[in-house]
Amino acid sequence: MASSPPYTYIQCPCSNEEPAEGSDASSPESDSFHDAERTFDPRAPRSNYSLYPLEYLLYCEECQQIRCPRCVDEEIVTYYCPNCLFEVASSNLRSDGNRCTRNCYQCPICSGPVQVGEVQAEPETNLLSADNATAAPHGPYALFCQYCSWVSSEIGLEFERASGIPSQLAKMKNGGIPRITAKELKERRKEDPDMPPLEDELVDAELQYSALRSFYQSQINGPSNGLPGGLSLGDGHNFSSPAALTRMMSMWQPGGRGAQGKTAGPPDVFPEATDTDKGLKLAQLDESAKVQKLLNGGWNETVSKDQLLGQLEHAHFQDELRPLQCVLRTKRSRRCAVCRHIISKPENKVASTRFKIKLVAKSYIPSISIRPLEPRAPPVPVGMRPQQPQEPPLKPLQPYQYILTFKNPLFEKLKVTLATPNNTPGRFSSKVALLCPQFDIDPVKDMWEDALDGDDRSRTEETGQAEAGKIYKRGRNWVSIILEVIPPLLSVDSLRPHTASGEPTDRSPLREDEKILEIPMFVRMEWEPEAQHDVGDRVGKDRNEGQKRELAYWCVLGVGQISHE
Amino acid sequence: MSSSAGFAAAHRSVASIRSGPSQGPSTPSRSISSTFGSPSTIRADDDIIVIELGSRLLRVGFAGDPVPKATLQCGPDEQRRVGDFRAWLDPTKTPGQAWSSEYELWRYDLSKVELGLVHDKLDRLMREAFSKFLLIDSKPRRMALVADPSLPLPLLSTVLDTAFGRFQAPMVSLLSPATMSAVAAGVRSALVIDIGWSETVVTSVYEYREVKTTRSVRAGKYFNNELYRKVLHPLIAEDQGKEANTVSEKSHGQENPTKEKMDRDRAVDVENEKDHRLSFDESEDIMRRLAWCRPTNRTSQRTSAQLETVEEQDENEAEAGSTTTPGADRTAHVPLQSSTPPKTIDVPFERIADVCGDVFFEPSMNLAHFDDHELPIHLLAYRHLAELPVDVRAICMSRVIFIGGCSNILGLKQRVIDETTSIIETKGWEPASGKAVDQLSNNSKLKWKPTKTPHLEQDRDEEDGLFSEQANDFDQFERGFMRPRKKDPPVQGHIRALHSVGPWTGASLACQLKIPAMATIDRELWLQQGVNGASRPNDVDVKAQQRQSMGAGGLIRGSGGQHTNWTLGKWGAI
Structure with missing residues (x-):
């Protein structure tokens, strides 16, 4: 095999x-x-x-037994980025989404590493400024793939600064359109409470998710930090039986709810999300523009399976692909699952490939x-020696x-x-x-x-x-x-037509x-x-x-x- | 209640009591920690791992994330031995016998599934997801499993064995994809149309309860086989047969139904074909990348399909699109690597749309020709709605949610909505159809008229009595929740499609909000009793179970955990 x-x-x-x-x-x-x-x-x-x-x-000396990757317990020693070899503190992991935040990106087309570079505006100006390159103002930056020569400006991604690409990228959609984050939306709403809800096209999965989450949370926490709509004690996602309902009712005595209770009477099940701010988004059914794009662009416009699997969100066309932030890797120590003895432990330092303990089965x-x-x-000629004779x-x-x-x-x-x-x-x-x-x-x-x-x-x-x-x-x-x-x-x-046990042979x-x-x-x-x-x-x-x-x-x-x- | 993922709210009510009476202006109730909470609590408050189990892929991530961290598929390359680098050494795949079954994690027909193998596959995929993408060690973690409630019990048992055995999860909750999609769309009720790989499943969710489920085989696998048989195979074989193939294929629309039927049976043989002309990978890739669906001819219905958003669309374009889509006569140059010899074929877009239309809608055939398991999607959706109690129908029809891989086929969602709307407009909700009904309605002597109004507001008064028996369950509930909302009646009675972030995200949301699932399985109990220990959903004291599981993040269970009943909910229904 x-x-x-x-x-x-x-x-x-x-x-x-x-x-x-x-x-x-x-x-x-x-x-x-x-x-x-x-x-x-x-x-x-x-x-x-x-x-x-x-x-x-590996081999566990205590149990006298071979241990394969399936029968060991793992513990993480360090997290690091495979691209920049920086160690990442475990406390930052969650907020960074297990990805490197140091400008380490992979090409969405070929998954090769990309580098940040300056977008050269015009070849003529470049020639002129060759004498005093430092004097020239630094133009916009983009990500350049060293392997397939993909440039992020192809999909309209250009950056003002060469550092802090992740934070800049988070605010930008493909095509250079500013992307609205949940935080921004909140601030905007604070400034202008009468702002109409966002259009559905602008709402992406993350925004809808955070809208839904805050909507559900506000319902769960009740009117104390409720929405202006004055939704009553909106607990009870679901009362599984009428009995539970009555129990709940008796818990929330009208008096108990104090001055804030705007409506008297039994508590309500919270209503559904009714607008974009609460996370409702109508489906974009009209895909004729996309169909046209497919018909015009053909095969090469669309995304291959490997490219898609790397993406976090679904994409259909090449220009919907986002540059991939490098996923962090880990160094792990391994314990025998039976006796809990450590059988392999790498050194903490990221750059070191040595192990403190390593009980390999080979020995x-x-x-x-x-x-x-x-x-x-x-026989294989001496010049090609490591090769095995075929x-x-x-x-x-x-x-x-x-x-x-x-x-x-x-x-x-x-x-x-x-x-x-x-x-x-x-x-x-x-x-x-x-x-x-x-x-x-x-x-x-x-x-x-x-x-x-x-x-x-x-x-x-x-x-x-x-x-x-x-x-x-x-x-x-x-x-x-x-x-x-x-x-x-x-x-x-x-x-033979039949096996020894009389079953027909697989032909x-x-x-x-x-x-x-x-x-x-x-x-x-x-x-x-x-x-x-x-x-x-x-x-x-x-x-x-x-x-x-x-x-x-x-x-x-x-x-x-x-x-x- | 026989619901699967019905949530009850015991713990939340407790939280509210605590904050309720003492609620001064300065004591805000404790909110649930957000993703960006204090770093010291990271990974310490045990993350719940949300796993969505599809027949082709596995989505894995932490609860509280908007998108899964890893989406993994299980093809033959992923099933090789450790240390076998053939997939990288020689990426060109040779076509052969391997077809979809090699690429599936599991299938409903258990006679062809080796459960041990499913266990191994799952184990490997989860291990890869955990170590490469989630970056977690082998500490036990709670899991939430999003899986189809019709998952066969032995299979479910295998999945749970994997989670409890190798990964030592202290608890696994089962969540249903349909309900979770509704959660991720912000609604309580929905008609979830899941156009997946092996099946299209239409599920109506009413107040987070699954009311009814209907299925059809018209989904990705069927489409892929048809595309291969009708388009790709002839194209590759063209070297010998020249144009003859295409001509004969072109005329198939006019073939008589019985022949068409036999034709369809032949699609099954694609699975067992001995020598495929190209690899499954490439065939599927062509389907995924190039598939598109023609809009319906009846554009007039479009307005009713989407009241809110589509009004402002360019009318001219829509008109043009209804008859012929410009550029549809083009072809796509598809470079093939797995065919012998490798070559570039020109796939006409028109043919793809033909096959797509035939597979999902089959317009050339009469209703009577379909078996129960192969209804076209629009018909499936319509029948599903027609069989629902009227209240449920009214609510669900204006909350249509599309999920599943094949719902990404361009134009498919629009077409399903349009076709369904047009059936509703022509037929109403009359269950009977045919010549006799037409005669009856045309007979002027009998002043009988079928109810042709799809809108509920008028329906309700007449039919409430009729349906009261079925709707009784819901009525009690509804009375409670409709009353205070009189000023703002729910959107109902017309077809409206909603966007859902997806079942995985819904589950992530539900887990982050600590909404307890109906079916939560404890490791100890599972290891002791196995699948046979599950009780019927009604026998379980959900409240007691939840009260117990709330202690210390559910990790430390009450000692009384031994004699509590537990249930697989809808998953355990036999």
Whole structure:
């Protein structure tokens, strides 16, 4: 599934613990039994959510368990802007809407970063003023995209000052039309109480929202800060029953409401919003102008899906797009969800990429690498070395042999037991054989120590060729074994009409992922903590005597592409 | 009351009592903290996370924000393994079998939905929203879920499991999108027309209660499939077939209804087609970007459609638009990447409008040809209104709210309103129609006349008695609230469309104002009892529950929480 095989994915054990289906939690015992028996199918749609490359996994030392991003609790260390790398205090977050307020904007067209620049009025004047550039008055500023050369003046956004773009932008609609904020409206109304309500076209979502909010709030808080309309105690959004209504009535005795009560009698349910100031907005049904715009402008005038998803409000045409304020990012520390121990904690400083604590799984479980026994790809030239050699696709129904190398990161001897199904799950199943499913890997040791130890044992055991039950090659802290596969014929017509359980076979055409040969493999490792050679620590040794630790998990080996011609 | 998101106001009444008697001029009652409150309280007073669950997307944000912080979709690229960067390495998508089902979060037909997968998808989307856009850690937070009340129970249960399990929300309230849209439009009653992806749902909300819901499959998915089948597929295939395709397609308007019917069934096959000519992404993009809808031919009705605003529109332009829209014969050059070979096709705008009209209105067909699940939108709205009690109808018809992704199709809202108005004007609210009715009304011997007045003011006196039984529920209520408003009668009796900021915003507003939801589920109770522990809405002492939940932001629950009843409200109705 990754871009190109070979690769290894590891399934986090947490995905087996949760109930498979929300509804059938009736028989947990039989379920877990089933789980243990069942072969993991890497192509099942749910597997995509539980498989991780080894680099993404953490390890909890207390629980002795692999931890994936789904089974850790996160705590935020710092908030920062990815563009200007400024740290943002958490108290400003809410008012800034989780976005950077330091002129960090993204292009609405291509999402590249934009820069504030001066709009050059006329090329001629520029030439003239080249001698004394400082003397020239600074013209309006705009946002320039460095990637797609989009300029915000295209949509009429020009700024008086180069700093404080967010506050300037907040007061401006596309096309340079001033945007009325709720605060402004309030002030205007204060100055001129008889001002007619705004026209509906000028009311945007934010303004309508704040109008609605203040309207509802004034209703809820009653007449103390009520509107000039003298709305009576407008509580009770909804009285759910007549009984509740009477209860409310008895609560609000007419006398209790004092001098302010303008109307006597039972309290009213508050009325609906009746004008723009209260948040009512009629729908703009007449869209003929927009239709004309669409017909004239065609495809390129409209907004693509990716552009739209970045926007906060709905936009249909390119010139309705707003520059995007950069969303802040966070540095997070991670805790094991079970035992609450911290398993990863980055340094506070934004620019630092170091971690105070980081228990990565790579230093606790063996890494697995795959390479063909007889590589068919030409070696990569030295100049292009980091590149992986691309193996040609595997021919169906031909045996291939691969070298699996396990590398032990621990200071203890590791006993590894492997298991694979003989036939991989799925519609097209390949035949798999592990020639040596059980072996020991020596611990990480000093090179010197290794040399002193003598390597009589390893020499006798390894064969250097594919032989059943024997290790292919052994090194200081690694072991290679041979994996044999026979890829299937990828043709829907060759499938048997019925599966073993009698259901008709899925005859839908070949899916993208079925072309890749993936093998589920169950890895079980066993080790004794505090290895024997640690002579100094006798007490520790006694304590851990005979205490074996084990860890078991499924992993997926992506072996290669199968040719399907 | 069987309402879903009916709010009751226990806590607010308490607040008012407190301030009520001692109300001097100097003691203003405590107002609810605004967004821009003191910074020290930020994130400390627990934010409620509002989640709107659509069949295609998830909107997530904090209560109190006017717009959601994140809108996330769930396509195949979002479903890949962690560390699989194929989507970025090779952005050109190959078309194949993958069609809409891969892009949906869930669908109503549960036989084709793997609940575990829905759980995984939701989990990933919410995690992404929380960590990338909301910037919050894994502290438990209260959630408000805006979801269709007809969400199947197993699915709802999965969603709640996700919220309670992985995200450890102490409480989840369920809110209905229709009611929330009404809140976000500032009205108490509304006719909410939700033209979404899988269905068009018409819901009448009366006094924040959902009265009736009707549905039709004429929505985004259907439109997309039709557009692909009738326009895009022939255009791409044109290399071989040349003009032949277009000609045959052009004539389809005159085809007889039964053939058309079969035609429609074929649209379903688009879903299962083995080899699509272009990727779903691009097909959907074309639909979203280029779709437009012709105005109705009957411009005369326009004035009654919109009394307030449209009066001042340019009459000439409207007249011109009614017959032919200038420029409609143009084509759009659409560059395709997923077709083999990649090429640019010229999509005629006229054809798009044809398909759009056919999908949503189907003007060429008789009423009798529609099944119950596939009524055109205007008919759906009309029938819905006609079946409502007269009071409810009067109020709702002048509060029409459009929500849903496909309501953004240019010109669609206008057309729905126009068509609905024209049906009302020609037919009135007479449920029966057809030849016999015409004969009866033409028969001069019988002095019988169908009530042809759409305006309520005249209707009311005659029909009140008739409907009193159905309207009884509302009457009691209404009497209480109509009385003091005599001078300012509510707008009613004519079609009027309102703009709503949207269900998400409505929910955000409701949560910020701390309006308790009818269906509020406590984590402990859910984990103990699961979906089977829910009682019927009527058995729940809402007041008691709310009184309890008010303590310390609802985080610390009373110890008596164990034996309170809780309900899923309308979501739990079987």
